[in-house]
Amino acid sequence: xQPWQNENTFIIWYVIGLFLVxxxxxxxxxxxxxxxxxxxxxxKKIKVLNEQHKNKLEMSSVLIQEKERQRIGSDLHDSVINxxxxxxxxxxxxxxxxxxxxxxxQETIFLTRRISHDLNPPLLEYQNIEDLCxxxxxxxxxxxxxxxxxxxxxxxxxxxxxxVHLIRMVQELITNIHKHAKATSxxxxxxxxxxNLMLLVKDDGIGFSYKPHDKTTGLxxxxxxxxxxxxxxxxxxxxxxxxxxxxxxxxPKNNLR
Numbered sequence: 001x002q003p004w005q006n007e008n009t010f011i012i013w014y015v016i017g018l019f020l021v022x023x024x025x026x027x028x029x030x031x032x033x034x035x036x037x038x039x040x041x042x043x044k045k046i047k048v049l050n051e052q053h054k055n056k057l058e059m060s061s062v063l064i065q066e067k068e069r070q071r072i073g074s075d076l077h078d079s080v081i082n083x084x085x086x087x088x089x090x091x092x093x094x095x096x097x098x099x100x101x102x103x104x105x106q107e108t109i110f111l112t113r114r115i116s117h118d119l120n121p122p123l124l125e126y127q128n129i130e131d132l133c134x135x136x137x138x139x140x141x142x143x144x145x146x147x148x149x150x151x152x153x154x155x156x157x158x159x160x161x162x163x164v165h166l167i168r169m170v171q172e173l174i175t176n177i178h179k180h181a182k183a184t185s186x187x188x189x190x191x192x193x194x195x196n197l198m199l200l201v202k203d204d205g206i207g208f209s210y211k212p213h214d215k216t217t218g219l220x221x222x223x224x225x226x227x228x229x230x231x232x233x234x235x236x237x238x239x240x241x242x243x244x245x246x247x248x249x250x251x252p253k254n255n256l257r
Contacts, residue, residue, distance in 0.1 A: 057226075072115065080115070083108040110142070125160050130190060132167050133199075137188050140174060145185035152192045156253070165227040166199065172220050173201045173247055181205025181245065199249040208237060208245040 087104050124132070130150045137146045158166070170188070177183050183205030191198045228235050233251035240246070 080111050129163055133190050136170050147187040149189040154192050154194050156192050169224050169227050177203045197251045201247040204244040207239045
C-alpha cells in the first residue's frame with residue numbers, strides 16, 4: 001500500500017470522526033435546549049398552578065369567614081335575641097314569677113357568654129389544648145350528656161395558631177351536631193402520644209355519611225378540611241352501625257412546627 005493511500009484513509013476517518021463529533025455536539029445542544037424549554041414551561045405551569053391554588057385558598061378563606069359571620073348571626077338570632085324576646089313578652093304580659101325571670105336571664109347570659117367564648121377564647125396563649133377542649137364541652141353540658149376523655153401521655157407544645165385551628169374544628173363539629181344530628185350525648189376524646197395527637201368527637205344522633213370529594217360539601221365541612229390541611233393532618237367520619245357519628249382526627253408529631 002502506498003503512503004498516500006494511508007494518508008487518505010487517515011484523513012477520511014478523521015473527517016468522519018469530526019462529523020460524528022459535530023452530530024453528537026449538535027444533538028447534545030438540541031437536547032439541552034429542549035430540556036431548558038421544558039424546564040421553563042414547567043416553571044410557568046407551576047407558577048400558574050400556585051396562583052390558582054392561592055386564589056382558591058383566598059376564596060375559601062372569604063367563604064369561611066362569611067360562614068362564620070352567618071353562624072354568629074344565626075346564634076345571636078336563634079339564641080340570644082329569642083331569649084330576650086321571651087323576657088320582653090313575659091314582662092309585658094305581667095308575669096311576676098321572679099324566679100322564672102331570673103332563670104331566663106341567667107340562661108340568656110349563658111348563651112351570650114358561650115358565643116363570646118367561641119369568638120375569642122380567653123387566655124388562649126396560656127391554656128393547653130386539654131383545658132380548651134374541656135371548656136368547649138362544658139359549655140354544652142346544659143343541652144347534652146357530655147363526656148370528656150383526656151389521655152396525654154406526651155406533652156405537645158402547640159402554637160397559638162395550631163390551638164385555634166383545633167378548637168375551631170371542635171366548635172364546628174359540635175355546632176353541626178347541635179343543628180343536624182338530633183343527638184342527646186356528645187363525647188370528646190383527646191389523646192397525645194410520642195407519635196401523634198388524636199382527637200375524637202362522638203355523638204349518638206341520626207348518623208352522617210361524609211364523602212371527601214362531594215361537591216355539595218357544606219362550608220362547615222370545608223372549614224374543617226382547610227384547617228386539617230393547614231395542620232398537615234388527616235381526618236375521617238365513621239358512621240355508627242345503628243346511630244351516631246364519630247369524627248377521628250390525627251396529627252403526627254413530626255408535623256408540628
